[in-house]
Amino acid sequence: MNARQANPWAALGALCLGFFMILLDTTIVSIAIPTMLRELNAGLNSVVWVISVYLLTYAVPMLFTSRLGDRFGPKRVFLAGLVVFTGASLWCGLSGNVEMLIAARAVQGLGAALMTPQTLAFITHLFPPAKRGPAMGMWGGVAGLATIAGPLLGGVLVDHFGWEWIFYVNVPIGVIAIGMTLALVPDWQPKHSHSFDLLGIFLSSAALLCIVFGVQNGQQYDWGTVWGGITVFEIIGAGVLLLIAFLVWQRYNKREPLLPLQVFSNRNFSAGTLTATTVGFAMTGMFLPLVIYIQSVLGLTPTMAGLLTAPMSLLSGIVAPFVGNLSDKVNGKYLVMFGLAALAAGLGIIALQASPDSSPWSFVPALLVCGLGIGCIFSPMSNMTMGSVEPRLAGTASGIFNTSRQVGGVLGSAAIGVLLQARVSSSIADEAAKAATQLPEQYRAPFAEGIAKAAASTGEFGSAGGPSPMPGLPAEVAAQAGRLASDAVHSGLTDAARVTMLLPMVVLLLGVLSAAMLRKVKPRWAAPAPAPETAAA
Secondary structure: OOOOOOOHHHHHHHHHHHHHHHHHHHHHHHOOHHHHHHHOOOOHHHHHHHHHHHHHHHHOOHHHHHHHHHHHOHHHHHHHHHHHHHHHHHHHHHOOOHHHHHHHHHHHHHHHHHHHHHHHHHHHHHOOHHHHHHHHHHHHHHHHHHHHHHHHHHHHHHHHOOOOHHHHOHHHHHHHHHHHHHHHOOOOOOOOOOOOOHHHHHHHHHHHHHHHHHHHHOOOOOOOEEEOOEEHHHHHHHHHHHHHHHHHHHHHOOOOOOOOHHHHHOHHHHHHHHHHHHHHHHHHHOHHHHHHHHHHHOOOOHHHHHHHHHHHHHHHHHHHHHHHHHOOOOOHHHHHHHHHHHHHHHHHHHHHHOOOOOOHHHHHHHHHHHHHHHHHHHHHHHHHHHHOOOHHHHHHHHHHHHHHHHHHHHHHHHHHHHHHHHHHHHHHHHHHHHHHOOOOHHHHHHHHHHHHHHHHHOHHHOOOOOOOOOOOOOHHHHHHHHHHHHHHHHHHHHHHHHHHHHHHHHHHHHHHHHHOOOOOOOOOOOOOOOOOOOOOO
């Protein structure tokens, strides 16, 4: 189909269905974490890797895959990504152990990386600057809708069919998206012949892998030796050095660097990219402690947990299109700043409210504040960041912008995962020591040690029941020990979730500062778009 004959809104609908599937698979997994902890007999660290590896293989190749779109055509690369993603989703569902699931999720992330840059590049191609706000609003609305559908659909599937179906559901959606893309999306050919920065790809991939591996597995290795005398901090340090080497190489690579540093001379793009990183960090990190708290402490089923978070996501999806339109009329940075602050405030209210005996529905007002904030962020942030970029750099800028959000998500998943593991172990151990004082003296030390050992594995806490009481206790003590163990676990998990939620709050407040650097600029690229055969990516 020729780009001139294409209906831009129909094409955007097809692209957004694929984008919806990508985001769905980020949020849908979170609601299944307690179930996967039990049924895969896995620890919390392994299940966090199911999230992190997807985000890692999503983020790392994105600068490269945006170039593939420039060279081979965004439609063709988008379709390739859809096929990979759909096939990997089937593999995820068929996985019989957590190691196989992690491998399948890595392939799934690669499919997502092929798809995402093409979506934003198509928006800048299909819509003139004056009409781009509503298109970005639709894009932001899809993000909100995915956050509704993910936990809610995930909860229903986990409760009634099993965790495998959170991946199987992608297969029919993927098939429909492939058909719509073939029929509705123009085969736009930017006709750019790129050289590929293989050294840059290696350095950036190795740097992020080392940093994320070190941060996320630090607690598992007690921040000591991993293998062969190599420590966690040495792995993180190696990642930082590789990242510095990557940036130096990008500075001195005279051919075609993976990350053209000159794009950061655009103030809006630099500020928007940094803001997107903080958003990715917080949006990924906030769900892990929240889901474990509401399922493992408050005892909600996955379906009820999805229903609890649905109003937040629904409000986000409703607000986003209106904010997208509004961002064309007012200075969008204030919308972004308000959104970030509202999301941080909502998380703060949840952290203050949380207790082992809280009513789940008492969190709805705070979750609505979060939803209002999320709805105000994506559309104006994307519009202001991408709207000031020259058309010839749109493909590259799209890749960098999306990569920054995903890198933030990877770091958020790793950092929140390791903080939650550390707090779960220490908080439950402390609560167990307090509870043990209510038992006869001869049972206190074994009780506290047993609960602390179970807390270190964290896989015991995939359900609301907590660990089993100690075997061999007299009948009159066993019932009391069981109640004390459950109370200690619930109090410890609550404390861990509350403390962990402070981290995304702090990162969001840093995002407010970076968003304040954005400035309203009139589009300088208002000339008619060039013909498809000469249009820049």
